[in-house]
Amino acid sequence: MKQHTAIGGAGLGLIISLVLCLLCGLMSNLAQTDAGHVTKETLSIESPSGHRLSMDMLQPKSATPSHPAPAxxxxxxxxxxxxxxxxxQIEWARRGFVVVSFDLYGHGESEVLNNQEWLVNGRGLYDTVEYLTTIPFVDTNRIAVSGHSRGGNTVHESILIDNKRTKPLIKAVLYVSRDPVYKDNETAAFGYVPGKTNVVEAAKKNDNGKYFNYYKGRTVGVLAGKYDDYSFKEKDSKTGRIKPNPQYLKSNNARSFLNFGKTPTPQTPNGISGRWYTRxxxxxxxxxxxxxxxxxxGTVLFLSQPCTDAVQFMVRAFNIRTDLADTDHIYPVKMIGGLLGLIGLFLFMVYGTLCMVRLNPFQEAGSDTPALMRQADTKHGGSAWLRGCLVASTVFSVASSLALFGFxxxxxxxxxxxxxxxxxxxxWGCLNAVFMIFLTLLWYRMFANKNGATPQSFDITIKGRRLRQTITLSLTVSLMAILLIFACKYFFNSDYRFWYWAARPFTADKIPEMLKLFPFFLLAYGAMSVFTNCLNYNTSFGKSNWGNITLLACFNLLPALLIALAGYGYFFTTGVNGLFGNNTQIADWMLTPLVPLAVMPLVSRAIYRHTRNPYLGGIITAVIVTVMTCINSQISFPA
Structure with a gap:
C-alpha cells in the first residue's frame, strides 16, 4: 500500500512539473508575441563578415514592406x-519597433571564434545592423543599437565602423550598464583584429586622451545603475581614489558626455537624470x-523603471506614435512564466526519477524502504563533529573562491x-568537494568508526547492478530534462529563465565543453549529495526533514552569499565597489551559483528520501548544472 501511495504521489508530482513547464511556454509566448500582435522568429544567417550568427527577431504586425518600421x-x-x-525587446516591439537580439560570437548559437577574431564587425552587432538593411520591412534610415555591459563594447566598436561610412547606418544608441566613450584615445583598440583593423592613427593620440563627441549627430542615452559593479567609475584627480558611483552625474565624464564632448570646467553644471540635452x-x-x-x-536589466526609461528613450528618439504608456509592461508575464518553468524543470528531475525508479529496468537503483532520519547524539560528540565540519567547509569555500579569483x-x-x-x-566546486571528503574521512576515522558506524549504515556503498542502474537512470532522467528544454524552444520559441538563471537549448559545439567540465561538477554535486543525505540526514540539523534540508541548503549557499553580501554591502554603504580591490566582479559572480547551490540539495534530498540512493540525485544535478553553466558562457580559444 505504501509503495502504491509513493507511485501515486510521484505521478502527481510529475504531472504538476509538466504543467508548470507548459505554463512557462504559454506565458512566454503570450508576452513575446504581444498576444499575436508580434511575430518572433529565430534566425541563423551567414553574416556579412562570413560567420554564423544567431538572432531572434520580433516583428510587429504593423511592420510591412509598404510601411517599414524603425529597428x-x-x-x-x-x-x-x-x-x-x-x-x-518585448516592450520595444509592442510599440512598433522591429527588434533583433543576437548571440555575440562565441555565445549561444553563434559561431565560435578565437579570442581576437571574434571582435570582428562589432562582435556581431554591426554584422546584424548591415543584415537589417536587407530586410524590406525595416526602415533603414531609422536603426538604433543598444547593448548591456560587454554588449556596450560592441556598440563602441560598431560606432567606430559606422563613423567611417559616407552615410552612417546607426541613428540612435542606448547604453545599458556601460559607459559611453568620453575621450578620443579610448577608441585605440576597438574592434582590433590583427591584419584587419588599422589603429595606428588612433594610437598616436595623447595618452591621457581628450574629451570629444564620438557620436556626432546621433541621439545617445545611458542607463546607469547607481551601484554598477563595473561601470561609471572615475578617479578623483586630487586623491586618486574612485568616486562613489551614485555621484556619476557630477563626474567629468558624465558632464562632458551631456555637453557633447566639451571638456568640463568647474562652472559646468552637474547632469540631471532623465533630462534630454540637445544641440x-x-x-x-x-x-x-x-x-x-x-x-x-546586472539588475538594471530586470527592473521596471529601467525598462520604462528604455522605452521612453527609443520612442522619443524616433518620435514614435503609440497608445501605450511607457510604464505599460507585459514582460513580467514572461518573467513569471520563466520562473514557473525553472520550478517545473527542477520538479521533473525529482518526480521523473521517482516514477522511473519504479520501472523494472531501474528498480534496483531504488529501495523498498524510505530513508529515515537518524537520531543525533546517540554517541556523545556526534553533533559537535558534524557542525564543526559544516563551519570548516564554509570557511574553506570562501577562502578557495577568493584564491581562484586571485589566480x-x-x-x-x-x-x-x-x-x-x-x-x-x-x-571551485571540486576543491570544496575534496575538502569535504577529507573532513568526512577525518570524522569517520576519529569518531564514527570508533563508535561502531559502517559505510553501509550511511547508504554510502554502491556497486554492481545497482551502480549500473543508477548511472543509466540518472542519465535517462537528465536527457529527458534536456529534451523538455528543447521542447519549450520548439513549441513556444522560449526557454526556462529568471534573472541570472536560464536553461536553454544548445548547439553541438557546446557538448565537448560540457564533457570536459562535467567531471568537476560530478565530483562537486556528487559529494554534496552524499554529504547532505548520507552523513547529515539526522536531527543535529533540525528534527523534521524540511528543517534539516533547509538548514543544510542554507549552509551550501552560504559561502557565495557571504561574499556577495559583503561586496554589495560595502558598495551600498560607501558607493565604491572596492572591497575586493580592483576585481570588481567578485560579488556579481557569486550571485550566479546561489540558485543551484540552494536548489540542488533539495532535489537530491527528495530523491534520496524515497530511494536511499544519494548518487542518483548527485549525478542528475551535476548534469543539469553543467548544462546550465556551459550554455550561458562564452566559448573562445587563443588565436
Whole structure:
C-alpha cells in the first residue's frame, strides 16, 4: 500500500512539473508575441563578415514592406545570450519597433571564434545592423543599437565602423550598464583584429586622451545603475581614489558626455537624470541623456523603471506614435512564466526519477524502504563533529573562491578549457568537494568508526547492478530534462529563465565543453549529495526533514552569499565597489551559483528520501548544472 501511495504521489508530482513547464511556454509566448500582435522568429544567417550568427527577431504586425518600421539591435553582455534582456525587446516591439537580439560570437548559437577574431564587425552587432538593411520591412534610415555591459563594447566598436561610412547606418544608441566613450584615445583598440583593423592613427593620440563627441549627430542615452559593479567609475584627480558611483552625474565624464564632448570646467553644471540635452550638430538635432537607475550592473536589466526609461528613450528618439504608456509592461508575464518553468524543470528531475525508479529496468537503483532520519547524539560528540565540519567547509569555500579569483581562473581561455566562467565554478566546486571528503574521512576515522558506524549504515556503498542502474537512470532522467528544454524552444520559441538563471537549448559545439567540465561538477554535486543525505540526514540539523534540508541548503549557499553580501554591502554603504580591490566582479559572480547551490540539495534530498540512493540525485544535478553553466558562457580559444 505504501509503495502504491509513493507511485501515486510521484505521478502527481510529475504531472504538476509538466504543467508548470507548459505554463512557462504559454506565458512566454503570450508576452513575446504581444498576444499575436508580434511575430518572433529565430534566425541563423551567414553574416556579412562570413560567420554564423544567431538572432531572434520580433516583428510587429504593423511592420510591412509598404510601411517599414524603425529597428533596434540589442547586444547582450558577456557570458550570457540573446534572450537575457528580452524585457526591453518585448516592450520595444509592442510599440512598433522591429527588434533583433543576437548571440555575440562565441555565445549561444553563434559561431565560435578565437579570442581576437571574434571582435570582428562589432562582435556581431554591426554584422546584424548591415543584415537589417536587407530586410524590406525595416526602415533603414531609422536603426538604433543598444547593448548591456560587454554588449556596450560592441556598440563602441560598431560606432567606430559606422563613423567611417559616407552615410552612417546607426541613428540612435542606448547604453545599458556601460559607459559611453568620453575621450578620443579610448577608441585605440576597438574592434582590433590583427591584419584587419588599422589603429595606428588612433594610437598616436595623447595618452591621457581628450574629451570629444564620438557620436556626432546621433541621439545617445545611458542607463546607469547607481551601484554598477563595473561601470561609471572615475578617479578623483586630487586623491586618486574612485568616486562613489551614485555621484556619476557630477563626474567629468558624465558632464562632458551631456555637453557633447566639451571638456568640463568647474562652472559646468552637474547632469540631471532623465533630462534630454540637445544641440545642432552638422545640421541635425542631436540629444544626449543619462538615466540614473536604482540598480546594480546586472539588475538594471530586470527592473521596471529601467525598462520604462528604455522605452521612453527609443520612442522619443524616433518620435514614435503609440497608445501605450511607457510604464505599460507585459514582460513580467514572461518573467513569471520563466520562473514557473525553472520550478517545473527542477520538479521533473525529482518526480521523473521517482516514477522511473519504479520501472523494472531501474528498480534496483531504488529501495523498498524510505530513508529515515537518524537520531543525533546517540554517541556523545556526534553533533559537535558534524557542525564543526559544516563551519570548516564554509570557511574553506570562501577562502578557495577568493584564491581562484586571485589566480584569474575565471579569465582562463586555453586550447583545452575554452570557457573561463564554467571552469572557475567547476574547480571551485571540486576543491570544496575534496575538502569535504577529507573532513568526512577525518570524522569517520576519529569518531564514527570508533563508535561502531559502517559505510553501509550511511547508504554510502554502491556497486554492481545497482551502480549500473543508477548511472543509466540518472542519465535517462537528465536527457529527458534536456529534451523538455528543447521542447519549450520548439513549441513556444522560449526557454526556462529568471534573472541570472536560464536553461536553454544548445548547439553541438557546446557538448565537448560540457564533457570536459562535467567531471568537476560530478565530483562537486556528487559529494554534496552524499554529504547532505548520507552523513547529515539526522536531527543535529533540525528534527523534521524540511528543517534539516533547509538548514543544510542554507549552509551550501552560504559561502557565495557571504561574499556577495559583503561586496554589495560595502558598495551600498560607501558607493565604491572596492572591497575586493580592483576585481570588481567578485560579488556579481557569486550571485550566479546561489540558485543551484540552494536548489540542488533539495532535489537530491527528495530523491534520496524515497530511494536511499544519494548518487542518483548527485549525478542528475551535476548534469543539469553543467548544462546550465556551459550554455550561458562564452566559448573562445587563443588565436
Amino acid at each position: 533596434i539591435v540589442f547586444a547582450h553582455g558577456g557570458n550570457t545570450n540573446k534572450e537575457k534582456s528580452d524585457d526591453f 545642432q550638430i552638422s545640421g541635425r538635432k542631436a540629444s544626449h541623456v543619462i538615466y540614473m537607475e536604482n540598480g546594480t550592473h 584569474r581562473v575565471d579569465k582562463h581561455i586555453g586550447t583545452y578549457f575554452r570557457q573561463g566562467m564554467p571552469l572557475f565554478y567547476g574547480i
